[in-house]
Amino acid sequence: MKLAHPLSCVFLSGLLLAGLAGCASSPPARFYTLEARAVATPLAGPAASKADYNVLVGPVSIPDLVDRPQMVLRADGSRVTIAEQARWAEPLKNAIARALAGNLGQLIDGARVATYPQATGSSADYQVFVDVQTFDAALGSGSAIELIWTVKAGNGKGERAGRSVSREAASGGDHAALVAAHEKALAAISREIAEAVRELAAVPGNRNP
8 A cells, every 4th residue: 555645645634724724714795675764754745644555566577687696896897796795685676675675664655565576466556576786896995876667557457657867975985875875866766766666656547556
């Protein structure tokens, strides 16, 4: 039986230790989600004091590029980077839907807002369909979000559609500041969607706003 050379064993042991040291020094992953940020006062409506209807947000579609657990960051030009240590705590499309629903619930006083697919569309008076065109982020810069959205009345009596673009600067250079910029951008877009819901609710034959 041929024995391994002592120097070979030392070399292999060194590689193993270096690999273990590399693993030990890797920074831990941090997980983020998106929260509602519609701090503005509810939208003013006609004479009725509160909305009395159900709103369903979703489904939400997002580009394949950002449909992953890791944050995707714009580097320069057409180059992007994948932030392995900065991850979404839930599927991004679900996080966007939940943030929009939370914002609409604050903006439309009295509305009962739920997200798809946790709630079905059968009982929704109004459903918001969202197609995310752009969900850009750059550390030290901020967020750029573009959505195409459609609000449809559950009774088939009309719809409203729009394209919203919002850009928000980050208040810092870390991932948390970038998430906050995303939340502010979604809050601005939520106001446009909320206005469309209220307009559709005011159409004769639909529920009163």
